[in-house]
Amino acid sequence: MALPSPIALALDPVAAGGSGAIAEIADDTSPIPGRGILAGLDRRRSDQRLMRAAQDGSEEALEVLFLRHWPTANRAAYLVVRDAAAAEDIAQEAFLSAVRSLDRFDRRRPFGPWLHRIVVNRAIDWSRARRLRGEVGVDPEVGAATASGGDEQAGAAGSLRVLSDDVGEAIAALDPERRAIVVLRYLLEFTPGEIAETLGLPRGTVNSRLRRALDQLGEQLEEERP
Amino acid sequence: MNEERLGEELRRQVVPGESDAAERSWEVVRAAMAERDPALVGARRRSRLAVALGAMASAGVVLAIALTPAGAEVREWMADAVDPAEVRAPADRRGLTGVPSGGRLLVGSEAGQWVVDEDGSRRLLGEYSGAAWSPSGMFVAVARERELSAVEPDGGLRWSISAPGPVADQTWAPGCCRIAYRSDGGLFVVDGAGASERRLAARVAPVRPAWMPVAYDDASRNVLAYADRDGLVHVRDVDSGEVLASAPLARRPIALSWLDRDRILVVARDLVEVVRVDGGPAQTVYRPDRGRIEAASASVDGNVAVLIGSRGSMSGSAPGRVRSSLVLVKAGAPAGDPSVRTSRTRTLFSGLGRYDSPVFSPDGQRIQLGLRDLDQWLFVSPKRGVDPIAVGDITRQFEPGGGAAAPLPRVDGWCCD
Numbered sequence: 144m145a146l147p148s149p150i151a152l153a154l155d156p157v158a159a160g161g162s163g164a165i166a167e168i169a170d171d172t173s174p175i176p177g178r179g180i181l182a183g184l185d186r187r188r189s190d191q192r193l194m195r196a197a198q199d200g201s202e203e204a205l206e207v208l209f210l211r212h213w214p215t216a217n218r219a220a221y222l223v224v225r226d227a228a229a230a231e232d233i234a235q236e237a238f239l240s241a242v243r244s245l246d247r248f249d250r251r252r253p254f255g256p257w258l259h260r261i262v263v264n265r266a267i268d269w270s271r272a273r274r275l276r277g278e279v280g281v282d283p284e285v286g287a288a289t290a291s292g293g294d295e296q297a298g299a300a301g302s303l304r305v306l307s308d309d310v311g312e313a314i315a316a317l318d319p320e321r322r323a324i325v326v327l328r329y330l331l332e333f334t335p336g337e338i339a340e341t342l343g344l345p346r347g348t349v350n351s352r353l354r355r356a357l358d359q360l361g362e363q364l365e366e367e368r369p
Numbered sequence: 370m371n372e373e374r375l376g377e378e379l380r381r382q383v384v385p386g387e388s389d390a391a392e393r394s395w396e397v398v399r400a401a402m403a404e405r406d407p408a409l410v411g412a413r414r415r416s417r418l419a420v421a422l423g424a425m426a427s428a429g430v431v432l433a434i435a436l437t438p439a440g441a442e443v444r445e446w447m448a449d450a451v452d453p454a455e456v457r458a459p460a461d462r463r464g465l466t467g468v469p470s471g472g473r474l475l476v477g478s479e480a481g482q483w484v485v486d487e488d489g490s491r492r493l494l495g496e497y498s499g500a501a502w503s504p505s506g507m508f509v510a511v512a513r514e515r516e517l518s519a520v521e522p523d524g525g526l527r528w529s530i531s532a533p534g535p536v537a538d539q540t541w542a543p544g545c546c547r548i549a550y551r552s553d554g555g556l557f558v559v560d561g562a563g564a565s566e567r568r569l570a571a572r573v574a575p576v577r578p579a580w581m582p583v584a585y586d587d588a589s590r591n592v593l594a595y596a597d598r599d600g601l602v603h604v605r606d607v608d609s610g611e612v613l614a615s616a617p618l619a620r621r622p623i624a625l626s627w628l629d630r631d632r633i634l635v636v637a638r639d640l641v642e643v644v645r646v647d648g649g650p651a652q653t654v655y656r657p658d659r660g661r662i663e664a665a666s667a668s669v670d671g672n673v674a675v676l677i678g679s680r681g682s683m684s685g686s687a688p689g690r691v692r693s694s695l696v697l698v699k700a701g702a703p704a705g706d707p708s709v710r711t712s713r714t715r716t717l718f719s720g721l722g723r724y725d726s727p728v729f730s731p732d733g734q735r736i737q738l739g740l741r742d743l744d745q746w747l748f749v750s751p752k753r754g755v756d757p758i759a760v761g762d763i764t765r766q767f768e769p770g771g772g773a774a775a776p777l778p779r780v781d782g783w784c785c786d
Contacts, residue, residue: 202399206399209398213391213394214387217391217394221382222382227384227385227386234390235393235397238394239401242398310379310382311382314379314382325375329372329375329376330376330379357375360375
């Protein structure tokens with residue numbers, strides 16, 4: 144089995160041996176510069192301080208924010224749209240929005256939830272547009288990875304994918320709006336009130352959609368169980 | 370499944386190709402950060418760490434000046450070169466009193482964009498974030514956030530257009546009448562009068578497109594090479610829109626330049642390769658032994674100067690641990706001459722310190738390098754036996770009233786033959 148790449152270690156909290164923490168890596172040959180040093184800074188500097196530094200023009204601070212929030216943003220987008228390329232675009236565009244808004248950003252607001260709101264809303268928009276075009280949800284990268292025995296990262300986390308495949312399929316069977324609510328609640332840990340605010344929905348609607356999504360997930364997983 | 374388990378499973382979901390996606394996106398995000406209007410960032414641009422390092426560097430300069438003859442610190446640094454035989458102590462000028470090997474410079478600083486004449490005189494064009502010369506130096510294409518403008522070298526505005534996003538990497542066609550630029554993730558072209566702007570391609574890689582030199586095309590077309598985000602380089606007639614050729618790339622590029630009508634030199638982080646757009650095999654012509662390629666500049670004669678940053682040179686490192694090298698890569702055989710396959714490389718310079726991107730002079734006789742830690746520009750010759758020229762006190766000249774925390778002004782363009 145191929146060893147996970149340094150970037151895979153940095154971005155995959157499971158492969159990195161932590162739950163969301165960015166690994167301490169000192170390999171300067173990595174594509175993202177200064178990750179090892181920045182990883183050290185990562186634990187000591189709050190998002191608020193990093194935003195302040197980024198507003199002052201610090202690329203390092205932006206880099207730490209990127210490393211800290213990219214994996215979740217990309218994963219959240221992917222879980223909603225089920226298309227890796229689209230997820231990349233959505234997460235990237237959210238970060239670009241952050242860069243464009245740096246000078247106007249209210250530092251009292253937490254950066255992560257702000258970014259994730261953009262991600263999830265764009266992911267819903269993308270899914271709706273795709274549905275209107277009548278496109279079928281196919282992720283060519285998944286197919287390619289499976290056919291070739293898995294890409295580097297999938298290979299590194301192969302056993303985890305087996306564990307998660309059922310859940311992944313069950314999530315995929317939900318409509319995008321329900322997926323978004325599940326992602327907001329259980330991946331991003333928004334409260335129902337925050338979800339309602341993010342999606343512009345009444346809180347009761349959020350609760351009912353969440354309930355129905357969980358019921359559907361439960362049924363789906365039950366059906367798949369041998 | 371309970372809700373806690375569902376959260377765990379969601380966090381364990383692996384996104385296919387996540388690591389590559391992160392790399393690609395970071396490059397785009399970093400480029401967007403670099404494209405921010407410097408005026409918005411102001412004098413606070415450097416992080417506190419960078420300011421501290423800058424102060425250390427400044428202190429080093431002061432000490433060196435106090436304890437040794439002027440320029441001795443440069444000589445010590447030069448003595449650290451890989452090929453010391455070809456490097457002699459430079460005459461350290463304080464202030465830019467002329468452009469070595471002639472021509473005019475476009476210089477970007479926090480104050481804005483400057484034009485520097487051959488005699489060293491300079492004037493501020495305006496608060497722009499990037500600039501490129503027209504082929505004959507009659508105009509300058511300047512960018513300010515979403516605005517692309519053509520101005521005369523004395524600052525007079527000729528035209529201005531709005532782009533869908535921040536403008537970057539504007540570059541003027543050698544035939545004079547087209548400007549290509551990146552914006553909103555795509556590649557755009559506008560004619561020299563500021564009309565007929567159009568999106569040429571979407572999802573392009575964050576790398577400056579390269580116009581084919583006029584001499585390489587018998588039909589005198591406006592032909593552009595650019596890289597997309599799917600790992601392909603395309604050659605396109607921008608007027609007809611026809612894609613003339615496409616070729617796969619081994620890596621994501623950081624620079625493109627034409628070698629001749631059939632070959633493009635592609636610089637990536639870990640290699641330089643010659644890509645044939647006529648369907649022939651690509652050839653790797655250089656790989657750094659260690660470190661990675663940070664930037665590159667191509668000369669008119671097909672050479673390319675690549676800047677190598679070694680271990681410890683990444684952002685946040687202390688300046689004392691940084692080693693950078695400037696390597697000249699001659700791409701080898703001309704087209705149709707298979708008897709010469711080996712490219713030649715030569716380290717022009719190597720030492721401690723952090724450099725900015727190299728820029729070739731129009732005649733290929735000098736390469737300008739910014740040395741951030743010493744507030745200097747170096748003009749290195751690709752020829753053996755020609756002394757480098759070091760010019761100090763750069764920031765003060767382009768930051769009137771600015772503090773020491775301002776970033777080193779950069780050369781955005783060097784014109785003309």
